[in-house]
Amino acid sequence: MELTGERVREKVLAGERLDRKDGHWLLVEAPLLELGALANEIRFRRIPDKRVTFVIDSNPNYTNVCITDCQFCAFYRKPGHPEAWTLTVDEVLAKVESAANAGATTVLLQGGHNPELPLDYYLTIVRETLRRFPQVTPHFFTASEIQTVAKVSGLAFTDVLDRLKEAGQRTLPGGGAEVLSTRVRTRIEPKKGGPDAWLDVHREAHRRGFKSTATMMYGHVEDTDDVLDHFDAIRALQDEWGGFTAFVPWSFKPNNTLLEKWITQHKGPNAYLRMLAASRLYLDNVPHVQASWFSEGKKAGQIALHFGADDWGGTLFEENVHKAAEYVNTITVDEIVTLIREAGFTPAQRNTEYEILRSC
Numbered sequence: 121m122e123l124t125g126e127r128v129r130e131k132v133l134a135g136e137r138l139d140r141k142d143g144h145w146l147l148v149e150a151p152l153l154e155l156g157a158l159a160n161e162i163r164f165r166r167i168p169d170k171r172v173t174f175v176i177d178s179n180p181n182y183t184n185v186c187i188t189d190c191q192f193c194a195f196y197r198k199p200g201h202p203e204a205w206t207l208t209v210d211e212v213l214a215k216v217e218s219a220a221n222a223g224a225t226t227v228l229l230q231g232g233h234n235p236e237l238p239l240d241y242y243l244t245i246v247r248e249t250l251r252r253f254p255q256v257t258p259h260f261f262t263a264s265e266i267q268t269v270a271k272v273s274g275l276a277f278t279d280v281l282d283r284l285k286e287a288g289q290r291t292l293p294g295g296g297a298e299v300l301s302t303r304v305r306t307r308i309e310p311k312k313g314g315p316d317a318w319l320d321v322h323r324e325a326h327r328r329g330f331k332s333t334a335t336m337m338y339g340h341v342e343d344t345d346d347v348l349d350h351f352d353a354i355r356a357l358q359d360e361w362g363g364f365t366a367f368v369p370w371s372f373k374p375n376n377t378l379l380e381k382w383i384t385q386h387k388g389p390n391a392y393l394r395m396l397a398a399s400r401l402y403l404d405n406v407p408h409v410q411a412s413w414f415s416e417g418k419k420a421g422q423i424a425l426h427f428g429a430d431d432w433g434g435t436l437f438e439e440n441v442h443k444a445a446e447y448v449n450t451i452t453v454d455e456i457v458t459l460i461r462e463a464g465f466t467p468a469q470r471n472t473e474y475e476i477l478r479s480c
């Protein structure tokens with residue numbers, strides 16, 4: 121490692137916080153294998169054993185109707201479109217039941233911004249999930265869905281969080297962050313609001329005792345400064361309440377999206393491993409980093425465990441968003457256990473809040 125690299129390594133090993141200049145080195149200049157080794161060293165300092173966790177989960181959707189027109193999205197249909205659909209509460213609960221019967225302990229439920237759905241629709245799904253399937257954690261509704269529910273209901277988004285909490289919900293999924301930079305969000309999702317539209321919901325959720333994940337979808341219009349804006353925003357919010365359980369980066373899938381025609385960035389496995397290792401080092405206050413076998417492939421997932429990740433993610437029994445972009449990947453619990461073992465680690469099943477349920 122040359123001068124900057126030596127400095128970053130010394131800071132990391134001394135437990136000093138990295139600055140943007142260091143972050144730039146991690147994201148652009150660091151030799152990949154040295155970066156991975158450093159991230160791995162820090163992973164083992166924070167989580168000393170060779171345990172790698174996974175969750176049995178499903179990721180169904182309740183509607184594809186959406187008025188927000190994100191340019192990276194292949195999943196949504198405008199209201200009135202012949203392919204638009206919305207599930208009834210009972211149909212959503214049937215999906216939760218099917219996941220529960222397959223052993224899921226987490227259901228990550230999300231959907232489009234459908235202005236026809238009242239607050240009670242969401243609250244009933246939470247209440248009934250907890251009543252009928254107490255073994256399942258309702259990991260429901262991203263920040264922008266909560267903002268939409270608030271607008272439709274004429275409430276503040278904090279009121280919606282309070283009502284969800286009253287209904288029994290305790291965790292939120294981190295989707296919809298994309299890249300938390302004003303420039304990027306204005307370009308690819310102008311109707312969704314700037315970074316604060318996502319950050320404010322997570323801040324207020326954390327203040328109320330919710331846990332959530334922090335995600336990042338990269339590989340479209342962002343540059344290094346945008347990624348550092350994202351890292352800085354997550355790290356600063358984590359300093360406030362400590363409510364993020366994990367950081368989960370994945371790469372953009374362009375098929376069938378408005379960005380497909382002109383996107384020129386092709387981010388392969390090396391870019392993914394760099395992003396993962398950099399996040400482990402820069403986000404010094406986020407406990408877990410998740411390897412995304414689903415969006416990057418199982419082999420990349422195994423390698424990611426040597427680049428700072430300590431979690432394998434979930435089984436994702438059902439997934440429709442990537443599928444709409446013609447990207448499909450499936451896995452079984454047995455396969456997860458085998459892949460984690462093959463990579464040299466000890467698999468352990470966790471719940472939504474990263475508590476260990478059993479070693480495998």
Ligand code: SF4
Pocket residue numbers: 186187188189190193194195196231232233264
């Ligand atoms: S990403 Fe979500 S908010 Fe954006 S268009 Fe797709 S469904 Fe709508």
